[in-house]
Structure formats: structure tokens, C-alpha cells
Amino acid sequence: MPYNFEQLEVWQLAMEYIDAIYVLAEKLPRIEDYNLKSQIVRAATSVALKIAEGSTGQTNAEQARFLGMAIRSLIETVACQHLIRRRNYVSDESLITTVYSKSQILARKLQSFRKSLAPALGQIREEPASYISETDEF
Numbered sequence: 001m002p003y004n005f006e007q008l009e010v011w012q013l014a015m016e017y018i019d020a021i022y023v024l025a026e027k028l029p030r031i032e033d034y035n036l037k038s039q040i041v042r043a044a045t046s047v048a049l050k051i052a053e054g055s056t057g058q059t060n061a062e063q064a065r066f067l068g069m070a071i072r073s074l075i076e077t078v079a080c081q082h083l084i085r086r087r088n089y090v091s092d093e094s095l096i097t098t099v100y101s102k103s104q105i106l107a108r109k110l111q112s113f114r115k116s117l118a119p120a121l122g123q124i125r126e127e128p129a130s131y132i133s134e135t136d137e138f
Contacts, residue, residue: 064118
């Protein structure tokens with residue numbers, strides 16, 4: 001019997017995205033093995049893991065929270081892609097474009113799924129913390 005997350009389209013897309021990230025990461029120079037390569041692979045893996053973790057029978061709001069974490073990990077991989085392009089680490093422009101396109105599709109699907117679970121979640125914001133002590137004067 002499959003787990004719930006295995007049936008989710010976003011999880012399946014995340015797994016395909018991880019595959020694409022691994023292909024991209026393998027093209028990086030050896031000097032980036034413990035930095036950029038490791039970071040982009042861990043962040044991409046985190047996307048799928050957060051989707052799976054959030055699907056464990058939690059409330060819709062809790063699952064939406066995990067999807068938010070998955071989105072943040074996905075955005076981290078996009079930032080890594082910009083660094084890869086900026087440093088000219090990968091000469092295969094079609095690979096870079098393909099991976100970036102996959103990130104956009106996955107981001108849209110994750111956002112839509114999250115919004116369907118908790119439509120008002122996007123409107124909830126934490127109050128900013130005040131860092132002014134009672135002795136501070138203005």
C-alpha cells in the first residue's frame with residue numbers, strides 16, 4: 001500500500017527535479033563538491049522530504065506549513081543556480097534552462113497546492129519583533 005505522499009503530483013515533480021539537480025551538480029567543478037554542489041543537492045532533496053513529511057495526516061494548515069518549507073528549499077536551489085550561472089561553472093546552457101524551467105513549474109504547483117489547503121495562510125503574517133528596550137529613547 002503506497003504512502004499518501006507517493007500519490008501527490010508535487011512529490012513526483014520534486015523527485016524529477018532532484019534528478020535534474022543531480023545532473024547539474026555533477027557538472028560542477030570539484031572545488032564546489034563541499035559547497036555549492038552539496039548545498040544544491042541537499043536543498044533539492046529537502047523539497048521532496050518536506051512534501052512527504054507534511055502529508056502524514058496533519059491538519060491542512062500543518063501540511064501547508066511544510067509546503068511552505070518545501071518552497072523555501074526550492075528557492076534556495078534557484079539561488080544556487082544563479083551562482084552556478086554567474087560563475088560560468090556549467091557550459092551547457094540548455095541544461096541550466098531546463099532545470100530552471102522545472103523549478104518554475106514545481107514552484108507554481110507547490111504554491112497552488114499550499115493555497116488550496118489553507119487559502120488564508122498567505123495573508124497570515126507574524127508581527128515583527130520589537131528590538132527596542134524600554135530604556136531606548138527617540
